[in-house]
Amino acid sequence: MDRIEQLETALTIESATADHIRVDDARRLTGPGLLWNKPGAVMDVFFTGIDAAQVTALWKTHARRVLDALGWQDQSVTHRTFTGGVNLAISAPMDQLYSAIFAAQTAWHFCAAELFDAHSGDFDQMVGDVKGVMASESNPALIALIEAAEAHGVDILCDDDEISIGHGTGSQVWSVDALPAPDDVDWSGLHNIPVAFITGTNGKTTTTRLLEAIARASGKVAGLTSTEFVRVGDDILDRGDYSGPGGGRMLLRDKRLEVACLEVARGGILRRGLPTRAAAAAAVTNVANDHLGQFGVNTVPELAQAKFAVHRTLAEDGVLALNADDAYVRAEAENTSANIWWFSLDAQNDLIRQARETGTCCAYVQHGKVVFFDGTTEQIVIPVADVPLTMGGAAKYNIQNALAALCLALALGLPQQALRDGLAGFKPDAKDNPGRCNEFRHNGARVFVDFAHNPHSISAVCDALSSLPAKRRFIMLSHAGDRSDQDICDVTATALNFQPDVVVATELEGYLRGRELGETSNLIERTTLEHGYEAKQILRATSPSQAASMILERLEPGDIALLLVLSDRDAVLAMLDG
Known part of the structure; x- marks a missing residue:
């Protein structure tokens, strides 16, 4: 057993339980996150029929008592209340994070004993046990x-x-x-480099890739983390979901790197926190309903709180780029004192007008051009039509992503010419931006492939493509089984904004997640029929590959197809590349 395994299993601390309360495993916080910017430990407690204020008051008392007894008088206690529970946290020295878990569990042991009028252990003995782990972990x-x-x-x-x-x-x-x-x-040989964090419900991958392209255009060795891989220059360090702090550390330790673009997702923020407090810039692209119900993040405003953790990564003079067109972003911005650079599709947006009036940097679209206000003067950066990602301005969500990348690039100190070159040279294809509205040609038809999977992203793609002229429209739809019936029906209804003539519903055997084969396709079909479609317009497929094949063999010149691909991605792309 190695040292870490020994630390993880050093103590077993039992607490009183009840049917109406559930306590998840405590976890280490290694950096800034939803609750604060301190390392330590957090536990999530879910309950019904209990006053949250009673729980948090007990936590404040017992956690403080445990910290003081451990000699951690300089460490802090905090909590966050949400519907149906609380997050309870303590801070701890960076070399004591496993000990912090046991300290938090000890504090909860005494909270639970008082809540349920149960017998508690000997305080001095339990604190002594934690001190023993502290001595082993100390560095x-x-x-x-x-x-x-x-x-x-x-x-x-x-x-x-x-x-x-x-x-x-x-x-x-x-x-x-x-x-x-x-x-x-x-x-003398050690220094920080320009670092940007990018988060949001949708657009974060595209914005990260676009920012990296701008940095490359400046002649810098740039790198990125993402849900797909970690890359420095053209060298992929590893594949997998690296949108958490581990990916950030892998990237930032590469000796070739001169500019870092880090995509960060909700899960990494909530599980462990973010890897640094020395970022030059951060962005929140938008906030929408997706992946709610984990770690006590149950509503979209609470998700906005989690996304906004990126502001805690900023160095003293860092910039927070925010989407002025997003209501949830605007609301949560009231809770940060960061230096905000707003961006908007509308030059007359009230926050853009306020920024110009107060001499604050901002970015917006005016008369078909991307404009940056530097605090004093307006600078035309590039016509929207010259940014391939925007599909001639039809893909408004990608105009927003371009504005976010623009703000980040300038906050990182990248030159204006690199900004123009990066925006003009970055294409919506499988090379530059794989899986994000990639266009292919097949039998004279236009075929778009996108990995969009939530209502917000599907709505954005469908709205953009619905404006394109077409003889006939085909769409491939599928959904992961862990979404509710209502969610699947809502996403299907949103996809119908594409105004398809033919809908192909496909199964996802690898994403059933508790459902039976056919259930999800039935919901797609039912929703499509309820929206006025005829049964003959709806086809069924057993896999995305089969669904794509069914559509491709029906395409004629002038048609448009949208393939929303969740699985079999490589197989579908291979069909189109062939």
């Missing part, structure tokens, strides 16, 4: 390096195996078991 050399890095104004990234100081070309990495003394570090 004074790490704390010394953290303090020294802060004094030198350079970022430090920590995980179970490695510690690094600085980013990219200015970074150095050590094993956590072989850390140097601060005086033995060559601080």
Whole structure:
């Protein structure tokens, strides 16, 4: 058993339970997140028939008592209340995060005993057990390096195996078991690089890729993290979902890197937090209903709170780029003191007007051109029609993504010419932006492939393509089985904005998630019929590959097809590349 396994299993702390309460496993917070910008531990408690204020008051009392007994008088206690439960958290030193889990569980043990009038363990003994884990986990050399890095104004990234100081070309990495003394570090060779975080319900992948393209156009070695891979230049470091802090650390430790573009998703923010507090810029593209019900994030405004955690990554002079056209983004912006650069499709948006009046940077569209206001003067950057991603202006969501990337690029200090070159050179194809409204030609017809899967993204794609002239329209629809019946019906109704002549409903055997084969297709068919379609306009397929094949063999010159692909992506793309 290695050291980490020993720490993870060092203690088993039982607490009183009841049928109307559920406590999820405590987890480590390694950086800024939904609750605050501190490392520590958090636990999610769900209940019915209990006053949340009673739970949080008990937490404040018992967590504070445990922290003080552990000698962590300088550490903090916090909580967040949501419908049906609370998040309970403590902060802890960076070298004590496994101990922090046991400290949080100990505090909850005494909270539960008081809530349920149950017997509690011996306080001194339980605290002594946690202190034993603390002694095993303690790493004074790490704390010394953290303090020294802060004094030198350079970022430090920590995980179970490695510690690094600085980013990219200015970074150095050590094993956590072989850390140097601060005086033995060559601080002159360590520095931070321009870093941007991009989040949102939709558009974050495209915005991240577009920002990286702009950075490349400036001659810099740029890299990105995403839900698909980590890449530096043309070199893919690893494939997989790297939208969490692990992907960020992998990217920022690459010695070739000069500019970092990090896509961050809700899951990584809520599970572990974000990897740094030294970002030059961050963006929230939008907030919409998607993946609710995890970690106590049950509503769209609560999801906005989670997305806005990126503002806690910003260095003192960092920029937060925000979508002024999104109601949830506008509302949550009231809760941050960050330096906001608004962007909008409308030059007369009230927040854009206010920004110009107060001499604050912002970006917008005016008379068909992308414009940046630098606080003093308006600068025409590029005509919208010259940005291929916008499909001549039809893809309004991609105009917003371009505006977000523009703000981030300028906040990172990238030159205007690189901005123009990047925006003009980035294409909506399978090379530059795979899976995002990629266009193909087949038998004289236009075929678009998109990985959109939630109502917001599907609506954006369908609205954009519905404006294109077509002889006939075909759409392929499928949905993951873990969405509710209502969600599947709503997404289907949204997709019908594409005004298809033929709908092909397909099964997703790998995404049934508790449903029987045919259930989801039945819901798609029922919803389509309820919207006035005839049965002969609806086809069924057993897989995305079969559905794509059925559509492709029916296409004639002048037709348009939209393939919303959740699985079999490579097979579908291979058909179109053939």
